Amino acid sequence: SQKIEQNSEALNIQEGKTATLTCNYTNYSPAYLQWYRQDPGRGPVFLLLIRENEKEKRRERLKVTFDTTLKQSLFHITASQPADSATYLCALALTRSGAGSYQLTFGKGTKLSVIP
Amino acid sequence: GAGVSQSPRYKVAKRGQDVALRCDPISGHVSLFWYQQALGQGPEFLTYFQNEAQLDKSGLPSDRFFAERPEGSVSTLKIQRTQQEDSAVYLCASSQWDRANPYEQYFGPGTRLTVT
Numbered sequence: 001s002q003k004i005e006q007n008s009e010a011l012n013i014q015e016g017k018t019a020t021l022t023c024n025y026t027n028y029s030p031a032y033l034q035w036y037r038q039d040p041g042r043g044p045v046f047l048l049l050i051r052e053n054e055k056e057k058r059r060e061r062l063k064v065t066f067d068t069t070l071k072q073s074l075f076h077i078t079a080s081q082p083a084d085s086a087t088y089l090c091a092l093a094l095t096r097s098g099a100g101s102y103q104l105t106f107g108k109g110t111k112l113s114v115i116p
Numbered sequence: 117g118a119g120v121s122q123s124p125r126y127k128v129a130k131r132g133q134d135v136a137l138r139c140d141p142i143s144g145h146v147s148l149f150w151y152q153q154a155l156g157q158g159p160e161f162l163t164y165f166q167n168e169a170q171l172d173k174s175g176l177p178s179d180r181f182f183a184e185r186p187e188g189s190v191s192t193l194k195i196q197r198t199q200q201e202d203s204a205v206y207l208c209a210s211s212q213w214d215r216a217n218p219y220e221q222y223f224g225p226g227t228r229l230t231v232t
Contacts, residue, residue, distance in 0.1 A: 009156075034220070043120070043207050043223030044159065089158050103149070103172065104221065106158030 002027040004107040006090055012113045013080055021075040021110045023090030028105070030092035033066055033073050038087045038109065047088075048075075080114045087111045120224035122208050128230045129198045137193045137227045141210030148191050149221060150183055151207040159207050165191060198231045205229070 007022035023033070032051055036044035050057045050066040050073070057064045063076040077084050091104040121140045129135050141148050147166055151159035152175075162181070164172040167188035176183070180199075185191040195202055205228050209221040 004158075036223075041225070043209070043225050045223070046220045049220060091158075103161040103164060103175070104151075104159075105161065108156070108158050 002105075004028070004090060004092060004105060006088075006107040006110045008110055009108070010111045010113065012115060015080060015082060015114055015116050017080055019077040019080045019084070019112055019114070021088050021090075021112070023073040023075070023107055025071050025092060028071075028092050028094065030094055032093035033064075034091045034093060034104065035062075035064055035073075035075050036089040036091060036106075038089055044089055049093075077112075080112075082114045082116050085112055085114050120208055120210055120222050122206075122224040122227050124227060125225060126228050126230075128232060131198060131200060131231055133198050134194065134196045135198055135229065137195075137206050137229070139191045139193070139208030139210075139224060141189065141191070141208070142212075142222055143189075145210035145212045145222070146188075147211040147221075148185055149209040149211070150191070150193050151209065152177075153205040153207055153226070155204075162193070162206075195229075198229075200231050203229055203231045 004025045013019045032049055034049045035047045037047055038044045048057050048064045050064050052068055061078045065074045087109040089109045090107040123138045149164050150162040152162055153159045161175040163183045165185040168185050180196045182194045205226040207223055207226045209223045211221045
């Protein structure tokens with residue numbers, strides 16, 4: 001069966017350290033993988049997109065890697081701050097050529113808490 | 117507008133009532149998606165529109181769920197004869213084709229539906 005797993009439901013980390021979140025998937029062949037941030041009571045906010053032929057993508061303090069052989073993506077936040085506390089969602093973009101559309105399939109998310 | 121808006125933000129319905137949830141996407145966005153998010157879970161795909169055409173409705177859980185986007189802008193998700201298991205946050209997202217990030221989606225704040 002197809003699954004997306006994010007390594008843990010909750011992750012606590014000390015301010016200033018690097019947070020590493022994991023997304024593993026099985027039986028999918030995504031064209032893209034995305035990471036979103038979601039705060040309580042709000043919709044997800046797009047952070048980074050990485051294509052299947054890219055190994056790594058960076059944006060400010062964020063870094064994403066994508067290993068299609070391992071079927072895994074790692075999401076890193078360097079020099080973490082309390083304001084980074086949120087739930088982070090991994091999403092696979094699956095092209096559905098028959099329907100002429102695509103959809104995002106999300107993991108359950110990892111709730112990150114950065115402790116001052 | 118500046119972002120995706122949804123209304124109402126909160127809706128309480130008695131079991132068996134019909135509800136209608138509205139989504140105003142970002143102006144000019146061709147693609148519109150509806151997702152359902154249960155507590156502690158990631159969003160789950162419901163349906164996809166490209167302009168006014170509903171190209172994918174594979175995620176709609178039953179024939180009680182119906183979505184439309186008659187003029188290719190505002191969309192309405194209707195749930196008939198609501199059941200308790202319909203209680204969730206309903207998220208709308210819109211997207212436009214972009215060379216750099218073709219699959220970036222912009223989410224609204226969601227409508228929290230509670231069926232009593």
